[in-house]
Amino acid sequence: MRSAGMRLVRAQWTPITALAVLMLVSALLAVAVPSRTTAGYDRAAAAAVGADTGADVHVKGEAGGAGAFAAVPGEAALSSNALAWRDRLPRSLAEVTGEPESSVTSPGDRVEGDFRRPRILYLGFEPGAWRRIRFVSGRYPFNKPGQTGGDMSVAVAKKYADQLGYKLGDRIDLGGMSVRIVGLYEPADATDQFWRPRARILHPTIEYLPNSTIEADAGTALIDAFAYSRLTRDPRLKLTYDWRFPVRTGAVSAEQTRVMVRDLDAFRSAVEGRADLFPCEVSTALDNRLKEFIARLHTAQSVVGLAFGGLVAVAAGLLLLAAGLLGERLRPILGVMRARGASLRQLAAPACGLTALAAVPAALLGYAAGRLLDAGPPQPSSLVAIGLLVLAVLGVSAVMVLRERGGGLGSVAERRDDLVAARLSRRRLVMDGLLVVLAVIGVVLLRERGASAGTDPLVAAVPALLGAALGVLVLRAYPYLLRAAGPLLRRRTGAVAFIGVARASRQKLVGALPLAVLLLAATIAGFTSTVDTALRIGQERASWAEVGAEARVEAASLDEAGLRRIRAVRGVTGAVRVRVITRASSATDPAPVTVVGVDLDAYRRLAPEVPGIPDTGTGALVSPLAARTLGSGTVTLSRAGMDPVTVKPSRQIERFPGQEKNSAFVIVPYKTVANATGFPSHVFVTGDHIDVKALRAAAPGDDIVLRHQVLREMTGLPLVSVVHDTFLEGALAGGVYGLLAVLLVLIVGARARGRMVAHLRALGLSRRQSRGLALVELAPVLLCAVGAGWVLGLMLPEITGPVVDLRPYTGGFAVTAHVPGIPALLGLLGALLLAAAAAIAVDRAFDTDPGNALRTVE
Secondary structure, three states: OOOHHHHHHHHHHHHHHHHHHHHHHHHHHHHHHHHHHHHHHHHHHHHHHOOOOOEEEEEEEEEEEHHHHHOOHHHHHHHHHHHHHHHHHHHHHHHHHHOOOEEEEOOOOOOOOOOOOOOEEEEEEHHHHOOOOOEEEOOOOOOOOOOOOOOOEEEEEHHHHHHHOOOOOEEEOOOOOOHHHHHHHHOOOOOOHHHHOHHHHHHHHEEEOOOOOOOEEEEEEEOOOHHHHHHHHOOOEHHHEEEOOOOOOOOHHHHHHHHHHHHHHHHHHHHHHOOOOOOOOEEEEEHHHHHHHHHHHHHHHHHHHHHHHHHHHHHHHHHHHHHHHHHHHHHHHHHHHOOOOOOOOHHHHHHHHHHHHHHHHHHHHHHHHHHHHOOOOOOOHHHHHHHHHHHHHHHHHHHHHHHHHOOOOOHHHHHOEEOOOOOOOOOHHHHHHHHHHHHHHHHHHHHHHHHHHHOOOOHHHHHHHHHHHHHHHHHHHHHHHHHHHHHHHHHOOOOOHHHHHHHHHEHHHHHHHHHHHHHHHHHHHHHHHHHHHHHHHHHHHHHHHHHHHOEEEEEEHHHHHHHHHOOOOEEEEEEEEEEEEEEEEEEEOOOOOEEEOOHHHHHHHHOOOOOOOOOOOOOOEEEEHHHHHHOOOOEEEEEOOOOEEEEEEEEEOOOOOOOOOOOOEEEEEEOOOOOOOOEEEEEEEEEOOOOHHHHHOOOOOOEEHHHHHHHHHHHOOOOHHHHHHHHHHHHHHHHHHHHHHHHHHHHOOHHHHHHHHHHHHHOOOOHHHHHHHHHHHHHHHHHHHHHHHHHHHEEEEEHHHHHHHOHHHHHOOOOOOOOOOHHHHHHHHHHHHHHHHHHHHHHHHHOOOOOHOOOOOO
16 A cells, blocks of 8 residues: 555656645745734834834823922932832833833023023933933032022033033022032933933023023023922922833834723823822823824735735635646546445545645645744734645545545546536536625625724635635636637637637636636736835825925025025926914914915926915915914914014915924915015925935025935835835735746646647647647636736725725825836736746647657557
8 A cells, every 4th residue: 555655646746746835835925924024013113103202101290399298208209109100000011111210300490691592491300310420520419408598509511501601600590599500510321312301401402481482592400309309398389290111112013002002091090090199190102103003004904914815815726726636637546446446535545645745744844934034923823824725725635535426437537527518506606606795795894894994804805705706707707708719710720729729618627726816816916016006106195295396495594595596406497485484373362373475376386296285366375273273364473573464264275395284384475474584494496306415505504305305215114115015025926826826737737738739740730839829728717817807906996995095104195096007017917928938838848749649649
């Protein structure tokens, strides 16, 4: 039995090897692709949190007087409260945050005196700062216990003192109290992350005086514990207590983000519910950033899930094809065994045994190879996918065994089961109808659930269901097309076309699997290419909306000479100046509004690609926030250095280049603010191949925003890169699987076809006609499958509807045009040419001499 089994393996080595290789590749991809995608999601999550300090979690509270001192009498109590807050942190937040940093800061007091710019000084009790500084002159600011009057000793940064003209021993009058500088320090390590949210401790920063638009130099002076206790003796002085938990961005994963958002809400409730301390609240931008990332992640997982689902279906179809071809090769052997009295259990040994021999070791090796690649964190779905693929190919062998239950050689020789001659049974009609109904139900449910579908298995199943349903319909129409082509080709003088179509119609039913595989592969390629193209178009529009032209010069001040220099730069064909006046307000509402003066007609002619710029008609354009602030009536806006501007809102505008989204701004004609000097100006520049170096030289010291750089940043974001890479890999993998399906069918049937061609060669068929015959045999399946699959792929974004919502990646712009790009069309043409070349190469490789073939048959 062992020698018989080895002979059987040697006889069927071609389909066994093909099945093993395909299983190995599929298992490897099932491990590597999800892991790599998940790693990309994790990198995107870390980037979304950001490296700045805005995502840090702060617990803040205000208190003063005896109550503040009783709750926090000193450094030990400050640290113990930090640990108490840390104990209340939910697990997901505790895992991504570092050690807490505690501080107490007084309100900013205006410094008495005449200065070039007003000055604000804060007093900070920062226990963590003392370990990170070194004194360059003076001493530690010791204050006497219980001191209530006189100068308070403080220490300031040497850079702060040098820039504002202070020296050791100087006295600073803060109105209600005075401080004396007794020490000057510098940071031991200026790059320490501790200083990022505490820039005022190291150097002066620019702030605005309360309830005004006047800029002031702000700084923080460090005090000791006794000075802190002195501040708490004034019940009118409200101190700000801050416990900061820095977020370690590298520790944030995509899987944690949803839990972190929920846990932040729970932590807020825990902080607000604490009764043994003055009222505190959580302050952080982390939840807003995570919510924006979750929206983008949700879209990415939806569209990537569609692509992955189709790709798994393609791999499964190809493996089923390989297993089916192996079963067809074994069918005569199984028929003989059954005729000699073998039971179905005995037939299962060679049929299922050979399939298991090829599939199981290959699946294990593929899984191990995928893990060795270390593309990312392992995913449980990989094991599930591999297990289902192995069970599917073993199921094909079981079906082949069950087909022999009738017994005898009649199961092999007495009936034709090719595509044209096979009769449709009621069972097959019911199964086909059920498949179509399931596809329709899946699409309806998916559209009803919309964007909430996310990573639901239904999302991944829809492409496979639609592809299978369309494949069933194509298979039903395919025999009729071949039958209709027969009489037409019979009348032609050449025999190649007629024989080729006749050969295509004599394919076994298992030969229909290449059609399904090619259809699904074309569907995935078409879907990924159209969505990828739509994403790129949307990001192109978003870059125009962000910059406003090919370049935008943001100048602190700009005169006519500067504008002429910009217009004279090589490559510049046009420039429009915009006056930007910030922090204007009306007499009835002090809320700041930005006044933007621009000639809209000239601007629309300059940059017609910028979306969402309406015609003003009469009146001014206002943002939604400005409309709520100003109302619908006429209002006058003004500020220091600006002549009052009367504004009557006419229409709303969602965004304007250079203005933050959801900010309050008003767009007025440029002539109404042309005389306002000393305010920033924006210059929108357009042209071909603008000389960026010359543009920077024409506007020295000004910020220049380039559209191509903004577009590069948009497309280079980690999550966008994951989507683009996944789409590209999905299209390539689908194309490779399709070509492998063609090669598999060609190679497995190459010997039988070679004998047939040898007979035709003996009857006068030339080698050139033999190559043409190979193309004609392949063309019906290839063109029907690829054509139908490509059309389905183009329609899939519209079919799935709100699931493919790319607005989180396109700045909120809806992209409705799902049309493949030129590279995708060239790739489709290249794949068809490769399939044709493969048919010719296999025909040439298995070209059999007619004399040898005839003698072998005899």
